[in-house]
Amino acid sequence: MGKVKGKSGPLARRPDNSAFKQQRLPAWSPMLTANTVLPFFYFMASICMLLGVWLLLTVQSTQEIKLDYTLLFQGDVFFYYGLKNFHQNxxxxxxxxxxxxxxxxxxxxxxxxxYCSPFTKDQNGLPIAPCGAVANSIFNDSFSLTYHDSRGSVKVPLLRGGITWYTDKNVKFRNPKTDNLTLAQVFEGTARPLYWHKPVYELDPLDPTNNGFINDDLIVWMREAAFPNFKKLYGVLYRADEPFTKGLPAGNYSIGISYNFPVQYFRGRKEVVLTTLTWFGGQNHFLPIAYLVTSSLILLIAVILTVFWWKFGKNGKNMEQ
Incomplete structure (x- = not known):
């Protein structure tokens, strides 16, 4: 039998002469003309404008009241606290x-x-739980809202639990396994953060299931904000009892504030926010404005291209080569 000589020399790596390897497969190359491109630009401009107007009207339908209480005010649903000039990012x-x-x-x-340094251990050498600057600086003002009518004063019921996401309490935050021990025994031998007034296992004395690392207020605070001005959920209106079954009725309200969180060191400000929500969320104008700006830019480009096409390329003669 004869031997087959292998390929060698400059042709050794040449691809096989096939339609796939030589790129002779059939292909579709669209011809971009004014008749196809300009309608697409106008269509996208219309879609973005309609979405922007629709989202803007949706956002405007929410009701929101902001009260700055950095200096405690006097006189006359979702309850948020807000911070300004606080850089969590x-x-x-x-x-x-x-x-x-x-x-x-x-x-x-x-x-x-x-990672927790310099908030790893306290002055007595005990490990801090939870450690780190984020937990150490937790927002600790508290609020109470009271409704006043002709019959007297009624405290507005706010749900303080259930304000976190499912993934927070089941994935990102969990308490250590107790193994038939109490939460206080599990955390025995640890210290509270420097600026805290009570340990992590006593954050909520009214609800034993809302203590430790799965405390709602702690989880909300530990979800760092991307911008220096932000708001975080404090509570949700409980609508089971009168006169709050349909929301907050019109009338006079007073807010009691336990003022604990200092802001003068970083020239910050504090506020409370009462707001309603839609399917789109709270009162956030970023996305509607982004759609409207995008629509305007696309429309401007479409008009410029239309003018150029009408003036220079309508008859197509300038396309001849």
């Missing part, structure tokens, strides 16, 4: 937390990683 601030500790890992509970 600083890298060192965000990196100071130990996510391993917040999901209940016992090796991180009493031996937090270096």
């Amino acid at each position: 600083l890298r060192r601030y965000m990196d100071s937390r130990d996510d391993g500790q917040m999901v209940g890992r016992k090796r991180n509970l009493k031996n937090p990683s270096s």
Whole structure:
């Protein structure tokens, strides 16, 4: 039998002479003309404008009241607290937390990683739980809302639990396994953060299931905001009893504020926000304005292209080569 000589030399790596390897497969190359491109631009401009107007009208249908209480005011649904000029998005601030500790890992509970430095241990050498600058700076003002009518004063019922996401309490935040121990026994041998007045297992004395790392207020605060001006959910109106079954009735209200969170050090301001929600969320104008701006830009480009086409390229003679 004869031997087949292998390929060698400059032709050794040449692809096979096939339709696939030589790129001779049939292909569709669309011809971009004014008759196809300009209608698409006008169509996209119309769609973006309609979406922008629709979202803007939806956002405007929400009702929102903001009250700045940095200096306590006097005189005369979703309850938010807001902070201004508070930068939760600083890298060192965000990196100071130990996510391993917040999901209940016992090796991180009493031996937090270096991420928590300098909030790893207290002055007595006890490990801090939860550690880090984020937890240490938790917002701790408290509020009460009272409705006044001809019959007297009624405290507005606010649901303080259930204000977090499902993934928060089941994935991102979990308490250590108790193994038939109480939560206080599990956290025995740890210290509270420097600026806290009570340990993590006593954050909610009224609801034992809302303590530890799965406390709603702690979880909401630990979800860092992207911008220096932000608001976070404090409570939701409980609409089971009169006169709040249909929301907050018109009338006079007073807000009681326990003023604990200092803001003068970073020139910040504090406010409370009462707002309603739609399917789109709260009163946020960013997306509607973005759609309207995009629509305007697309429409402007379409008009410019139309003028050029009408003036220079309508008969197509300038396309001849």
